[in-house]
Amino acid sequence: MNQYLKFLLIRFLSIILFSSSAFAGDGKTVWDNAYNSKTKQRYIPVELFTGAKWDGEHQLTFKEVSTIACASSSGKRCDKYYVTGPFKTEKNDTKIEWASNEIPYYLRTFSTRRMGKVESFFTINNSRDGLVRIYDKRKQWGARTYSGLGSKFPLGYWQQGEVRVYESRRPTKIEIIELNGPDHCLTFRWVIGKGERKNMDNNYTFCPNRGFTKISHNN
Numbered sequence: 001m002n003q004y005l006k007f008l009l010i011r012f013l014s015i016i017l018f019s020s021s022a023f024a025g026d027g028k029t030v031w032d033n034a035y036n037s038k039t040k041q042r043y044i045p046v047e048l049f050t051g052a053k054w055d056g057e058h059q060l061t062f063k064e065v066s067t068i069a070c071a072s073s074s075g076k077r078c079d080k081y082y083v084t085g086p087f088k089t090e091k092n093d094t095k096i097e098w099a100s101n102e103i104p105y106y107l108r109t110f111s112t113r114r115m116g117k118v119e120s121f122f123t124i125n126n127s128r129d130g131l132v133r134i135y136d137k138r139k140q141w142g143a144r145t146y147s148g149l150g151s152k153f154p155l156g157y158w159q160q161g162e163v164r165v166y167e168s169r170r171p172t173k174i175e176i177i178e179l180n181g182p183d184h185c186l187t188f189r190w191v192i193g194k195g196e197r198k199n200m201d202n203n204y205t206f207c208p209n210r211g212f213t214k215i216s217h218n219n
Helices: 002-020 046-050
Strands: 041-044 065-073 079-088 104-112 116-124 130-138 142-145 156-159 163-166 172-178 186-192 201-207 211-217
Touching: 046 201, 046 211, 079 211
Parallel strands: 065 211
Antiparallel strands: 041 156, 065 079, 079 104, 104 116, 116 130, 130 142, 163 172, 172 186, 186 201, 201 211
């Protein structure tokens, strides 16, 4: 009987410790504390993109991940997105100045009936306020490499409604649609060039511990 009670006590303490690890010292979760009500800014970590657990540190780091997200479009069944890494490139052929000869990146893969299999390398952009593709391969155009000057996902400190434009071969724009939505989900608009064709003007939603959850097309 005593051994059984000890076992129950250990299990109870383990659950308490595990549950409290997701909370900051003031009882709030790390995602609660990502938003500063005084400055009206939210800190967006890399982990919001990957769907991995975040420790609450305001630092852009590439930690080891292997996650699966499920993102839906227009109420359709969701497609699975796989994020693994980090890996390193063999050389730096981009305009990313903060990196040395080897650039750390995450590999994201997904597959749809229309697009087939898509492989992309994501790293922190040159201005260090977003994630950007530096490599992309799909049946539509084969393999492509990119300069690293644009942005595909916002990182760091952002405000509601904020718009940033990134100059590159085809300028890209990110606009925060919902900075801190239900469950701390983030929705932003991404536009490349004039956004005149499908997939050139999209809204994306990412949620803590889930990653990419929704895409909607604006044209």
